[in-house]
Amino acid sequence: MTEANPTPYGSTEHYDVVVIGAGVSGMYALHHLREMGLSVRVYDGATDVGGTWWYNRYPGARVDGPGSPFYCYTFSEELMNEWDWAETQSEQSAVLAYLEHVADRFDLRRDIQFETWVQDARYDEAAQRWTVETSTGIRASAQFLICAVGALSTANLPDIPGIHDFEGDCHHTGRWPHEPVRFEGKGVAVIGTGSSGIQSIPEIAKSAEHLTVFQRTAQYSFPARNRAITPEEMAKARAEWDSFRAKMLANVGGFPYDMQPRSALDATPEEREAHYEKLWQRGGFRFFLDLYSDIAISEEANRSLADFVRGKIREIVRDPETARKLMPDHFVMTKRPILDDGYFETYNRDNVTLVDLREDPIERFTRKSVVTRSGEHPIDMLVLATGFDAISGTMLRLDPRGRGGLSLKDRWADRFHSYLGITIAGFPNLFMIHGPGSPGVFYNMPLGAERQMSWIGDCMRHVRENQLGSVEPTRESEEAWAAEVAALAGATLFPRTDSWWTGANVEGKPRYFCAYLGGSIYYQRIADVAAQDYAGFAFEPAHDTEGAQAS
Ligand code: NA7
16 A cells, blocks of 8 residues: 555655545445455545535435435445445435445444544646645545545525524525424424435424515426335345346436336326336336337327326325416426425415415515515524535535636636536546546446445546556547537437436536436447546656656
8 A cells, every 4th residue: 555644744655646525435435445455535525424425414315316225336245245234215314324334344443533624625737636725734645536425415505685684593405403393382484396305305394483485486306105125125136246247237217117118108098007106106206217218209109108197296285376386387307306205285384385486486585574575474593405516516626726827717608518427627647436428326326426436536546557657637528428428418408407417406507417418328438438537538657767667
């Protein structure tokens, strides 16, 4: 292993790699890089591991992806064998407990500095190294910088007149307090009906005196039907782990399932209805995987599912006026699909009111109320389920400085330029996990982190073993990559809806769909790039071979 050189406060610590973020991606990056024999330091602002699972402690927070036991790391069969998942849609505390176990088992914490924000990251062209400075006064230098900063980590806080005057407690779902929040006897307002709002609203309604939901966009939501995982299911997942993992690697989204090859338009309306009904009754994330192949592609296919869900909302919600307000009108699936536990049923409670902000927008806050065009809504507590400056937001907040002091904010002013969703021209030796231009949130995220990190590790090895000093994509390869990302997205309905996937939820953000659709194809693409001597990248020789090798 290369020697790390930690030095006292005020001077510079030297590592091979600095990783920003100790969530799912950063934790795996640390493990992988250590296995490669590199010295690594990880910085994270939280007090412990977990990233998004450390922060998002709001009531009702659960896995809304493929579901346990397949939302987990796959690199260690022993880890799979020793960890029991209790439910199909694991709650936040269960996922966090798993990540804490991973940190213990692989002794990760000794190389992680918690409660430490990286405030400055600069590339030194002469030294071919990154220097970071932290909120705790640490300065560290490393040959490589890995940004494992999370796709959903910078809160999107609404800028509504008077919001800072509100005197009651105010919590963003992604910054939820660690001590219990009590809703009993309180008038609570929730702003936002994305996944976080829709997971938390039924839970808050159970104990709040009154809950007022402020909805900007009505949503399609599907039953999670969370249930216990049986010992037999866990045993099967373990016994057949190799074949499950092989399926995950081959599947477009990284899940151990076969995709439905049939077009919705090849089925009769009756067949479609029966198929949707069967999936609705079974629930869970597999609803989306077992749909027809063209739901996100063909307007007609899409309409068939949208009509089905709208029919369900009408059936569930007793008050026709509330049901009308809850009717979504965008293409179904083109905002992040949501799994809920009794969301629409919650509007049948006497203590819940829905305000449709399209008809009745918020004008301002007072010390004790929300004022909409139609009048005043007195509240004691405000819950902001308003989402995140997703995918690119945290990189922009970090604003690393590349060659010649180039600011990422400037480089990304018009688009989130990247090559392979991993590297950025002008920012040598910097790698992103789940960055814009990668499959990111369109892929099983722990597995995606493993696969991207494995590619990044190989690229670092290539640099070091060939006495190179830096690796950086060309702008031409970025342009070609952007065209590939756009062509994949352009064949779908996704770019046609305002969502955090298209950046439309944050004012002033470039509006375009920046995830690489195509999952497993992506991993073949990046493997091919490596096999073709890292086609599309420019390498510099090491200015100081010894320094680059031994850090
Ligand atoms: P989302 O999915 O971005 O949802 C945020 C919600 O907040 C959504 O309904 C927004 O409406 C609404 N919103 C945002 N800003 C405002 C303002 N200013 N006024 C009113 N309403 C607003 O974030 P989540 O945290 O729910 O989910 C993020 C991901 O985490 C989720 O997809 C899972 O993958 C896990 P909009 O739809 O933009 O009109």
